[in-house]
Amino acid sequence: MSRKKILYVEDDTTLAFLTADNLEQYYDVMHFANGAEAFEAFKTEEFDLCILDVMLPLMDGFELATAIRERNVAVPIIFLSAKTLKEDRIKGLKLGADDYLVKPYSMEELILKIEVFLQRSQKQPAVKKTTCDVGTFVFDPANYALMKNGETITLTERESALLKLFLDNKNNILKRETILTALWGTDDYFMGRSMDVFISRLRKIFKEDENIRIENIPRIGFKLVIKE
Template sequence: MKKKLLYAEDDSTLAFLTADNLEQHYDVVHFTNGADALEAFKTMHFDLCILDVMLPQMDGFELAEEIRKRDVEVPIIFLSAKTLKEDRIKGLKLGADDYVVKPYSMEELILKIEVFLQRSQKLPSVKSTVCSIGSFTFDPDNYAVFKGDEKIQLTEREAALLKLFIDNKNTILKREKMLTALWGTDDYFMGRSMDVFISRLRKIFREDESIRIENIPRIGFKLVAP
């Protein structure tokens, strides 16, 4: 059975060409605005979402945020003509898996789709009991960190990364090992995504001085925690 993709793009010419190519491999459901895409996501199952950033009614960033509230696991790929580093970082912080700049080749897009579909099937489970890390509590079953009564929601990738750190607390983790464990590859673009996730984890734990994620130059990272 073909994997089902949600594709949101308002440029009719680009949408036709992209959907025509993707439909050779996948079941593609195309939407011309973010609001319709979100309504469909609420009632249908999708294996992956491809979102243009500049969408009418609800832009791609807002759409991704709403999708993540409902599903922390489905892979999201942004497509955008916006090349600013800030836009890419914003997309990744919202829980996107990649940010592809237009114009793009269909071969590249299909390759990325395949990587993310395979990775979503192989992503290591983060299921385990609730555990403490400094003054925080980590609930891997629900992808959440708690500070007292405050709940901080994580994406599945962020939760898996934190679980990997906790399982190897106070031990240096090689960058390649981390990428392979979480994405099944040490691809450069996945490395950039991981850097964004690590940055977010650092911000979450910055109030507790006993917790820090150290960068070990040319090797990897180490979670230092009691």
């Protein structure tokens, strides 16, 4: 079985060496010390997952993630950063990242998360390429897209998976732990914060349709309500 290919971007020489050395036991790793060179490589190479530092020269991690998402909405992105503010974590997730680990991180945790995202990506082709109506929107889960009036809103893979989970349980309460386990594989506080970010974005998208709402059920979870 061929090894998965990872784009790793980190400008700290020592940290980059140690992390890449560990990852290369399991994956093919292409390392770059700045965002601009990494993006040039992304445009010509096929990667299974991207690991990005935030504070990078020439093109920072947030800019790089935005550029990557414009070309590929599905490839998993993990941020590794010394920036610990909640606002930075939320910004990274809003840009389409799948996870945000704060330095110093453990290699065991990083590899575990890589495996979770790679396994999820491998399963993605099995998604049926069908669309469904969501109020006045049309949802295309295979292409991570919501369409309305000729306009297309591109979702991240995680947002698309979250919406599909809601639709599979339309008008029924979904517990927070059920959503977290289904999408992240763990019921974790920081993953819960990530989930809240994605739900907030879906709410903003659907606010144009008064017949769709994602209700917050205090201390339990959420419910997608669609009036027919």
